[in-house]
Amino acid sequence: MVFPVVGGNESKGYDVENSLRFNDDDSAKLSLAFGSGGNTKTWTVSCWFKRGVIGSRQSFLNVGSSGSEYMSLYIDSEDKLYWVSESGGNLYRIGSSALFRDPSAWYHCHIKVDTTQGTAANRVIIHINGVERTYSTATYPNQNATLEHLSNGETYYIGGDGQSSDKYFDGYITEINHIDGFAYDPSYFGQTDPITGQWNPKKYGGSYGTNGFYLNVPGAGTAQNSSGMGGDSSGNDHHFASSGLAANSSVTDTPTNNFCNMSRINVSHFSD
Numbered sequence: 464m465v466f467p468v469v470g471g472n473e474s475k476g477y478d479v480e481n482s483l484r485f486n487d488d489d490s491a492k493l494s495l496a497f498g499s500g501g502n503t504k505t506w507t508v509s510c511w512f513k514r515g516v517i518g519s520r521q522s523f524l525n526v527g528s529s530g531s532e533y534m535s536l537y538i539d540s541e542d543k544l545y546w547v548s549e550s551g552g553n554l555y556r557i558g559s560s561a562l563f564r565d566p567s568a569w570y571h572c573h574i575k576v577d578t579t580q581g582t583a584a585n586r587v588i589i590h591i592n593g594v595e596r597t598y599s600t601a602t603y604p605n606q607n608a609t610l611e612h613l614s615n616g617e618t619y620y621i622g623g624d625g626q627s628s629d630k631y632f633d634g635y636i637t638e639i640n641h642i643d644g645f646a647y648d649p650s651y652f653g654q655t656d657p658i659t660g661q662w663n664p665k666k667y668g669g670s671y672g673t674n675g676f677y678l679n680v681p682g683a684g685t686a687q688n689s690s691g692m693g694g695d696s697s698g699n700d701h702h703f704a705s706s707g708l709a710a711n712s713s714v715t716d717t718p719t720n721n722f723c724n725m726s727r728i729n730v731s732h733f734s735d
Contacts (some may be wrong), residue, residue: 481638491707492623501614522624556564613674643672
């Protein structure tokens with residue numbers, strides 16, 4: 464399946480000003496340990512990402528750091544996207560059948576989780592650029608399953624998984640919305656241009672729940688601290704600590720101001 468490519472520099476009505484550039488060689492990540500109060504059955508994740516390196520496994524949104532209790536959103540070495548959760552001895556894994564190997568494109572990743580749903584396929588739904596995914600792998604959570612999430616002292620990692628030093632994300636991430644306790648459709652975070660058919664960012668204006676957060680990246684020159692690079696703008700003050708990031712990690716390459724990139728898909732064009 465081919466998705467509308469997010470690109471160009473024209474205004475889309477809602478302009479995303481900055482993104483965070485994660486360099487895997489710097490082991491760059493954001494992290495925050497959450498206390499009690501988070502909903503372990505229902506939530507929504509929305510973020511935009513652009514890849515810098517293809518052909519390697521890279522984790523970019525993860526909860527938990529133990530090998531048996533965790534949740535992870537990652538791209539594998541074949542450039543396929545997976546959501547996986549292991550909790551209470553149960554392993555749930557949902558994999559995309561599409562390839563995410565265009566280093567010039569911004570992708571909107573939206574995941575809606577609601578384990579209270581009676582139909583298994585409605586418990587985890589993944590959209591990319593507003594289009595619901597088809598899956599090569601789908602092992603859904605049991606009904607009313609409790610999953611590793613924003614509670615019970617779990618640490619949330621962005622740009623790494625807290626377990627392995629060789630799985631850091633390399634590329635750009637921005638507009639990270641995590642809605643605690645509500646399962647919302649992608650239309651809350653993006654919209655289709657009626658003329659071009661392009662999927663564009665949309666400002667979310669609803670509640671974030673108890674442990675939800677919104678990371679809209681500050682401009683270049685912002686000091687590296689818990690309320691700078693990882694500052695939460697949801698009103699919940701869930702500020703992330705940063706590691707391997709510097710003031711110049713904030714860049715203006717965004718879904719509404721897409722920079723040109725050399726493609727690494729066909730490297731023969733750049734060989735001697």
